[in-house]
């Protein structure tokens with residue numbers, strides 16, 4: 001056996017599916033990969049789109065964890081004793097209530113169908129009021145402004161707002177929720193069998209970006225601050241964590257139970273968990289002054305900055321700057337859009353749902369044919385719309401769209417904001433509306449680039465990855481034209497999972513640090529989209545129209561919100 005032959009596994013929990021990759025640590029080559037779509041989630045269980053409620057049952061995740069890891073081991077046909085490390089990344093902030101043993105409440109009989117006992121997915125926006133309350137208190141309570149390292153605005157997508165919302169509306173969950181865990185910590189705890197809320201090593205990335213953890217004020221916000229929101233939160237503080245850990249560190253080794261289930265040994269090292277986007281930045285060779293855009297359901301826009309370069313800058317309106325959230329020793333900066341691929345998925349569903357109902361009612365197709373047709377339409381619709389839209393030159397774009405269909409994450413989080421379409425006329429066919437939506441998500445990206453720059457963060461290069469980057473030439477070319485910068489696309493189809501595998505290789509002591517792991521295991525880039533000057537010029541003026549529509553909608557929303565509040 002080659003002395004150097006060692007393998008690592010990266011597991012990436014996305015919004016709809018979990019992906020695992022088995023990677024040769026010597027050169028980063030992907031030996032096997034597997035995808036598992038969450039069964040309960042795909043049926044829409046425990047969600048209510050109209051209330052922006054998105055919950056996931058951890059049964060989906062644990063089934064997926066087992067299936068994907070087993071499959072990559074089996075498909076790789078390698079000797080499983082050569083597997084040395086695993087690291088898990090997940091979406092976030094996606095917290096869930098757990099009992100004193102760190103087990104999800106959703107596995108108990110009483111709570112098995114209660115969405116409040118499940119994982120609250122990042123895109124659940126039911127806690128807008130609680131986020132607002134946290135913001136007002138943080139600014140006015142007389143102590144540290146705990147939002148200063150998370151862009152100055154606490155979001156309803158995040159940890160404390162979600163917990164506050166649920167414990168206020170569900171007394172039974174509140175009573176049994178001994179502690180709360182981010183998804184990445186929960187899964188890691190399951191794998192190593194250290195689930196006790198006080199013992200499990202919690203992710204620095206999750207704590208710093210979403211729970212206002214910062215060394216300067218001794219970790220999580222103080223009990224007296226939390227008590228003003230709710231006494232439950234100040235008690236909870238003592239049942240959460242003080243220290244946090246970066247993902248190059250060991251969380252533990254595989255438990256006997258999971259080793260047996262997966263066919264691995266208990267020597268396999270499990271690294272501390274992290275978020276998908278931050279692992280993606282690792283998988284995409286992040287470096288200073290480079291913006292890594294993970295473009296899937298949403299976008300996460302990740303940068304790193306040395307302490308010297310960032311100095312005392314507090315970047316306004318982003319999702320935080322956290323020491324070690326990407327590469328230990330550097331500050332990780334996160335921004336992003338709450339809807340990216342999701343904006344296009346919304347339009348796809350708008351067209352597909354009535355058509356699917358008609359197919360179901362059809363007398364001329366049997367059940368199997370109906371299912372086949374629906375699957376085919378669903379698979380091909382975005383590609384078809386893109387082919388049609390690409391034929392429309394930018395100067396013919398007459399519709400202006402706003403991408404805030406799932407609220408605005410950055411710059412300046414505001415989940416009350418909604419999407420909009422302006423300039424519809426009789427000739428506004430599906431391709432034209434689709435094109436305007438694509439332009440809107442790219443303009444949203446430009447807003448983020450401009451914010452980083454105006455706050456003094458230099459961006460010299462852009463790297464793209466994720467489902468949209470890999471599947472849509474149309475979106476990527478439009479983005480390059482609008483950003484007026486080339487965009488390099490990471491070669492790996494599973495860059496976040498690859499990044500997680502790199503962390504695993506460091507935790508398993510195959511490499512001394514994250515940067516060395518990146519150099520040795522990178523998969524490089526497979527495409528570059530260069531901006532087309534003639535399009536860039538047109539988009540400069542369309543961007544102004546996008547900004548004007550944005551300002552109008554934002555003003556309307558503020559007025560509406562103020563009027564509603566005053567009338568209560």
Ligand SMILES: Nc1ncnc2c1ncn2[C@@H]1O[C@H](COP(=O)(O)OP(=O)(O)O)[C@@H](O)[C@H]1O
Pocket residue numbers: 014015016017295296297298340341342343344345382383386466467468471472475
């Ligand atoms: N051809 C396409 N054009 C544009 N967007 C696409 C296309 N195919 C898939 N998408 C979008 O990609 C997103 C899924 O991205 P992916 O990175 O796979 O998942 P996740 O966000 O769960 O990590 C969906 O929102 C989907 O609408």
Ligand SMILES: O=C(CO)[C@@H](O)[C@@H](O)COP(=O)(O)O
Pocket residue numbers: 014015016090091092093122209275276277296297298299300334336
């Ligand atoms: O917000 C974060 C990380 O901070 C993401 O987990 C969230 O946007 C979800 O990512 P996906 O769009 O599902 O890839």
